[in-house]
Amino acid sequence: MRVIQQLATTSLKRLYALGTYYNVSPTRLPRRHISVSTGMAPPELEHQVAHDESEEIVIQDLGQYDIIMPEEPYQWGVAHITPLEVPTEIPRPPYVKQVLECLRLGKDPSYVGESYDADGDGRIHLGTDEELFLRKAARLAKQVLKYAGTLVKPGITTAAIDTAVHRYIVSHKAYPSPLHYAGFPKSCCTSVNNIVTHGIPDDRPLQDGDIVNIDITIYLNGYHGDTSRTFLVGDVDEIGRSLVSVTESALSEAIRTCGPGRPFKGIAAAIHKTIQKHGGGIWSVSPQFTGHGIGRLFHRPPWVLHDLNEEPEVMLPGHCFTIEPCIVVGTNPQTWIFPDGWTASTVNAARSAQAEDMVLITETGIEVLTVD
Numbered sequence: 001m002r003v004i005q006q007l008a009t010t011s012l013k014r015l016y017a018l019g020t021y022y023n024v025s026p027t028r029l030p031r032r033h034i035s036v037s038t039g040m041a042p043p044e045l046e047h048q049v050a051h052d053e054s055e056e057i058v059i060q061d062l063g064q065y066d067i068i069m070p071e072e073p074y075q076w077g078v079a080h081i082t083p084l085e086v087p088t089e090i091p092r093p094p095y096v097k098q099v100l101e102c103l104r105l106g107k108d109p110s111y112v113g114e115s116y117d118a119d120g121d122g123r124i125h126l127g128t129d130e131e132l133f134l135r136k137a138a139r140l141a142k143q144v145l146k147y148a149g150t151l152v153k154p155g156i157t158t159a160a161i162d163t164a165v166h167r168y169i170v171s172h173k174a175y176p177s178p179l180h181y182a183g184f185p186k187s188c189c190t191s192v193n194n195i196v197t198h199g200i201p202d203d204r205p206l207q208d209g210d211i212v213n214i215d216i217t218i219y220l221n222g223y224h225g226d227t228s229r230t231f232l233v234g235d236v237d238e239i240g241r242s243l244v245s246v247t248e249s250a251l252s253e254a255i256r257t258c259g260p261g262r263p264f265k266g267i268a269a270a271i272h273k274t275i276q277k278h279g280g281g282i283w284s285v286s287p288q289f290t291g292h293g294i295g296r297l298f299h300r301p302p303w304v305l306h307d308l309n310e311e312p313e314v315m316l317p318g319h320c321f322t323i324e325p326c327i328v329v330g331t332n333p334q335t336w337i338f339p340d341g342w343t344a345s346t347v348n349a350a351r352s353a354q355a356e357d358m359v360l361i362t363e364t365g366i367e368v369l370t371v372d
């Protein structure tokens with residue numbers, strides 16, 4: 001059987017070649033079917049297909065959408081992006097000062113981390129102000145995310161969403177945690193279509209048919225709140241809608257496995273089971289991006305793996321962590337990073353969706369903190 005795995009084994013180089021073949025800028029490939037099932041190859045792809053004969057072949061329809069590529073000419077890093085200002089009276093997380101100092105000295109801030117040692121075992125003391133502040137931070141993050149979701153429509157740029165989100169956060173006396181985190185230049189992450197995570201808001205207007213993940217983290221009273229969802233922009237194709245829906249199911253099924261004494265590996269098992277049984281396509285989960293402990297620090301152990309694993313650790317009262325699976329269309333969840341050093345795209349330009357919540361383990365059960 002003659003089948004096409006159009007783009008599914010495509011390296012960056014071949015994506016550019018494809019862009020050239022279409023005689024358009026690879027930064028803005030036209031909206032079209034980028035993968036086709038057997039016998040459905042548009043004539044202009046035949047050349048590409050013939051080229052692929054030696055490669056492993058899988059039937060895969062990736063759907064119809066705009067591929068996001070790095071802007072040309074490439075600019076390495078993010079020094080060309082201007083961060084927004086935060087009023088001086090708003091308290092910053094500790095990494096901000098270190099990163100700004102690095103930048104002032106012309107050093108690479110991407111290695112500025114957070115100190116886990118000073119943060120104990122990462123479990124909060126239930127029933128104290130710690131729990132109260134954590135709840136407040138998580139709740140505000142959810143409110144910001146809901147607000148961001150109302151802005152999503154064809155024509156708005158992700159930079160405009162970022163600016164609105166930034167203003168909303170600082171007007172609530174909170175700090176947008178991604179801003180300057182390891183040098184990140186914006187106040188939230190916006191990941192469109194084939195971007196798996198850590199997309200940097202920019203001047204590309206959202207297009208009818210896009211999917212966009214908005215990932216919000218805020219810092220309030222010394223605690224971080226972190227949550228994300230993937231939103232549909234206008235009329236999204238069926239695979240895209242299914243992808244977003246399976247991603248939300250994977251998150252909620254994963255949350256259902258949590259509780260005091262329960263193993264962390266149950267999260268991945270639940271995600272795996274959900275994407276296996278969910279109709280509308282073939283899905284895989286990115287092994288590269290994990291959930292994380294959260295509280296006084298933005299990211300800290302326990303690292304929460306979303307792909308099948310045999311980690312022995314169990315959840316204990318006071319653990320607060322995120323679950324944030326990135327679900328990818330098709331069987332290849334591998335990613336590569338844009339020249340900006342942040343934006344993670346699937347290697348084959350397949351779409352990815354992500355959903356994230358914060359879970360607190362209590363003495364008797366769990367609570368999802370990212371609720372409004």
Ligand SMILES: [Co+2]
Pocket residue numbers: 226227291292322324356
């Ligand atoms: Co997170």
